[in-house]
Amino acid sequence: MASNFRYLKNLPKNFRYISTTPAKNDAWLSKIFVRKIEPTKESHSRMLSDKEIVYSLQTHLFRADSKQAYLNNVKNTVELIKSQEPLSQAVELVGSWTVNVGDQDQALHLWSFKGGFEKIDSANEILSSNEDYTKLWDEQGKLVRSRHLQYLLAFSYWPQIKLRKPKNIYEIRSYALKPGTMIEWGNNWARAINHRQNNDEAFAGFFSQIGRLYNVHHIWCYEDLQARRETRESAWRSPGWDECVAYTVPLIREMHCRILVPTDFSPTQ
Structure with a gap:
């Protein structure tokens, strides 16, 4: 994943990139041992989220x-x-x-x-x-x-949550990641989110702290199912989106999506 470094210019200023690529001399070790991660005194959650x-x-x-x-x-x-x-x-x-x-x-x-x-x-x-x-x-x-x-x-690189007015549907895409891959996920999605801003569809992005671990939830907002289709197809036409997807797919153990409808008392509609 050394090619990740060529995308550093696209990362948000407050996002810390953590290398998960073995040094050249240690490449053969990666076949048996966990990848090397730069020493740090900060928890991974602190690196991925800057919100209190x-x-x-x-x-x-x-x-x-x-x-x-x-x-x-x-x-x-x-x-x-x-x-x-x-x-x-x-x-x-x-x-x-x-x-x-x-x-x-x-x-x-x-x-x-x-x-x-x-x-x-x-x-x-x-x-x-x-x-x-x-x-x-x-x-x-x-x-x-x-x-x-x-x-x-909440991921630090995700846009701030903005409550929506009626009428919308929401999609929550939930991912169970392989243990030890959350930093790589963050590195890739800090770039990938730039491809999903055109139609203001990004609602919220989270990773779990307590409960089921190594879970990620991305919540998207669309006017309807047809708007969802058009927005997603537009992302695939954006140069670089396919490469971001290619890097994240190997990190996933399981994924599923659900289409959500707001309740009448939901603050966001």
Whole structure:
């Protein structure tokens, strides 16, 4: 991947490129050992993200016969959190969606915590002692088949999240990466994102910190499925996009996409 270096001029100023290519004399070692990475006293998450915000992604599989009751429950939970003054300053719902194409009877809710894990700890402490919240949580448990929570950080090179007005669909493309490849992923996508800015389709890009590890989520916003098709075809006509894709594909163990529709209480539509 030595050819990566010729793209350095396209990287954002705040993104640190980390070499994962073995030195020439050590090339034969790469066949048996993990690739050499430049020594650093910073964690990889600090290199990939420069934002003091932690995001939580809740993925719920609701019962097919309980969709409306479930959505009412989530809406009431959102309103309760908004009404709690210590929480409302730091905890915010970014987006709420149900899956239209992909895993059926599924909902995703994206929250932001300004102040990081410290705010998550304080929010959990406040909510655990709130009787109304506890009742809503118990009620929700009867309406869902499973719940999964991930804590995420936003990639530093991804555009800042901008809430959209109606009417849009969203696509979340989720990738399970091979362990040890997150830096390479960041190196490549810091360039690749430049090919996906023309139609303002980039909504958010995250990597997991707690929950399923080595997970990446890219969320895209489109007017409709036809606009999605046209936008993606336009990217393939952009010189360099195919090369970025070629570098990232070997890093992936599994990937899937879902088309999402905003709920009526989602801040972004």
